[in-house]
Amino acid sequence: MTPRLRARGVSRRFGALVAVDGVELDVMSGEVHAVIGPNGAGKSTLLGILAGEVRPDAGEIFLDGQRVTGLDTARRARLGMARSFQVTAIVQDLTALQNAMLAVIAAERGRIPGLGRPAMADPTLLAAAREALRAVGIEGAADVAAGSLAHGAQRQLELAMALVGRPRVLLLDEPTAGTGPDEGRAMIELLRRVKTTPGGGPSMVLVEHDLDAVFALADRITVMAQGRVIACGPPEAVRTDPLVRAAYLGDAHR
Amino acid sequence: MDTILILTQALNGLQLGVMLFLMAAGLTLVFGIMNLINLAHGALYMAGAYLAAAAYGWTGSFLAAVALAVAGTAALGAAIELAALRGLYRRDHLDQVLATFGLILFLNEAARLVWGPAALFVPVPAALAHTVAILPGVPYPAYRLAIIAVGVAVAGGLYLLIARTRLGMLIRAGASNRTMVAALGVDVGLLYTAVFALGAGLAALAGAMAAPILSVEPGMGEPILILTLVVIVVGGIGSIRGAFAGALLIGCVDTIGRAFLPSMLRAVLAPSASAAVGPALASMLIYLTMAVVLALRPRGLFAARTG
Numbered sequence: 369m370t371p372r373l374r375a376r377g378v379s380r381r382f383g384a385l386v387a388v389d390g391v392e393l394d395v396m397s398g399e400v401h402a403v404i405g406p407n408g409a410g411k412s413t414l415l416g417i418l419a420g421e422v423r424p425d426a427g428e429i430f431l432d433g434q435r436v437t438g439l440d441t442a443r444r445a446r447l448g449m450a451r452s453f454q455v456t457a458i459v460q461d462l463t464a465l466q467n468a469m470l471a472v473i474a475a476e477r478g479r480i481p482g483l484g485r486p487a488m489a490d491p492t493l494l495a496a497a498r499e500a501l502r503a504v505g506i507e508g509a510a511d512v513a514a515g516s517l518a519h520g521a522q523r524q525l526e527l528a529m530a531l532v533g534r535p536r537v538l539l540l541d542e543p544t545a546g547t548g549p550d551e552g553r554a555m556i557e558l559l560r561r562v563k564t565t566p567g568g569g570p571s572m573v574l575v576e577h578d579l580d581a582v583f584a585l586a587d588r589i590t591v592m593a594q595g596r597v598i599a600c601g602p603p604e605a606v607r608t609d610p611l612v613r614a615a616y617l618g619d620a621h622r
Numbered sequence: 623m624d625t626i627l628i629l630t631q632a633l634n635g636l637q638l639g640v641m642l643f644l645m646a647a648g649l650t651l652v653f654g655i656m657n658l659i660n661l662a663h664g665a666l667y668m669a670g671a672y673l674a675a676a677a678y679g680w681t682g683s684f685l686a687a688v689a690l691a692v693a694g695t696a697a698l699g700a701a702i703e704l705a706a707l708r709g710l711y712r713r714d715h716l717d718q719v720l721a722t723f724g725l726i727l728f729l730n731e732a733a734r735l736v737w738g739p740a741a742l743f744v745p746v747p748a749a750l751a752h753t754v755a756i757l758p759g760v761p762y763p764a765y766r767l768a769i770i771a772v773g774v775a776v777a778g779g780l781y782l783l784i785a786r787t788r789l790g791m792l793i794r795a796g797a798s799n800r801t802m803v804a805a806l807g808v809d810v811g812l813l814y815t816a817v818f819a820l821g822a823g824l825a826a827l828a829g830a831m832a833a834p835i836l837s838v839e840p841g842m843g844e845p846i847l848i849l850t851l852v853v854i855v856v857g858g859i860g861s862i863r864g865a866f867a868g869a870l871l872i873g874c875v876d877t878i879g880r881a882f883l884p885s886m887l888r889a890v891l892a893p894s895a896s897a898a899v900g901p902a903l904a905s906m907l908i909y910l911t912m913a914v915v916l917a918l919r920p921r922g923l924f925a926a927r928t929g
Binding site: 440453470484489493 | 783785786787788789790791792794795798799801802803804805806807808809810
């Protein structure tokens with residue numbers, strides 16, 4: 369079976385620092401694949417390479433068997449790769465609804481003539497945007513400026529926008545970062561719902577520091593240290609892997 | 623009568639203001655969205671004026687000349703963006719200033735080569751070559767009133783474009799967070815080219831409308847570029863509303879200051895002193911205005927929020 373998303377021998381150096389070193393990663397259809405590792409392990413750089421923001425020095429990326437290594441972020445997004453950012457990426461001075469409308473407009477693959485069409489008075493567009501907010505449970509905040517939303521709600525909004533185009537792959541960069549304990553739990557619950565979307569949820573690559581979130585969601589876990597993959601497998605196997613415990617988990621998770 | 627003079631000068635200020643708005647709208651969008659300092663924006667204004675003069679020569683119709691000038695300059699802007707500016711977005715502002723200053727020299731010299739060093743003149747269109755009594759016994763040129771009307775209409779249209787359309791939403795989002803917009807699947811390069819062409823078209827509209835009241839010559843874009851830079855700083859970089867408010871403010875301050883400051887100084891200073899100080903102070907007035915605005919609101923009147 370062809371993996372949905374595959375990284376083959378991906379490397380990237382920044383000056384003398386080898387941030388990502390020959391990484392192999394297979395993400396199967398519908399799988400939640402967590403990438404964990406200590407700070408500086410190269411997780412975010414790997415996610416950037418998968419998303420098309422960071423050019424790898426070596427290696428190839430495939431989406432459903434199609435080579436996408438040379439494509440930029442926007443092209444990959446149009447092929448069905450959505451992502452969330454470590455620092456919440458929303459337009460602060462637009463309302464939550466307008467942010468969602470933006471995602472709908474982007475997903476329309478609009479050409480320039482279509483772009484002149486009215487946005488604020490288009491019932492189809494408004495309905496699609498409201499539906500996107502409802503899917504993550506923030507429809508009540510539709511008319512609030514996105515910058516004034518609570519941090520957890522901002523992350524939910526960002527997720528709503530990423531889900532609009534029904535992506536095949538969702539790249540998540542620390543979705544619970546900066547949230548309080550309740551907001552974090554809500555986000556985990558939300559991602560679990562996305563995973564079990566009727567008709568099949570997107571494959572997810574989850575870069576996350578919060579190990580509770582990782583063990584609650586992941587089907588498989590890849591552990592990175594100093595740019596390399598040191599372990600990959602189901603959560604239980606990774607939890608008991610002596611190499612991982614030495615490099616990363618430490619005594620806290622004995 | 624004094625009130626009549628004030629009214630006339632206020633209209634002159636308004637007319638300069640809408641011209642400045644047409645210039646500032648494009649410049650502030652390009653700065654706000656692409657983070658590009660485009661000193662060649664004044665050269666696009668000149669290109670609009672030259673193309674209007676040439677097209678007027680071919681067609682004999684002023685409306686057709688303006689339309690051709692706007693379309694031609696928008697296409698020229700798109701070509702310049704693709705060929706010369708695309709590589710500059712990630713460079714620092716000094717590199718951008720150097721490169722776009724080079725473009726000024728190139729375009730000025732190109733205009734000199736094609737049309738010669740002498741100024742071209744475009745007649746005021748016959749339908750507007752009369753005066754209108756704005757008050758009984760107070761005539762004002764119809765053409766200048768038409769400029770004001772066109773400028774206000776374009777400002778309204780631009781507001782609707784930015785606030786109400788899909789393209790406008792993408793432009794606002796692109797100004798705030800380009801990484802996010804790209805991650806949503808928007809071709810940011812195409813968006814930038816479109817925005818730059820839009821700005822070039824607006825500059826050309828200003829240049830074409832200025833052609834009958836100014837002489838069309840190489841270098842005509844630089845004085846208005848300086849004023850435009852003051853406008854977008856006063857208005858708040860990246861903000862269309864700010865560009866509109868700033869343009870009207872600077873247009874009126876500059877015009878009214880030049881008209882009245884010397885005579886006002888005569889009331890408090892000796893004639894010889896006021897004759898020396900008056901014009902100098904009048905030409906400094908817009909910079910004093912900018913300093914006051916920035917002291918009160920360091921990010922301009924309508925700072926566009928980013929991040």
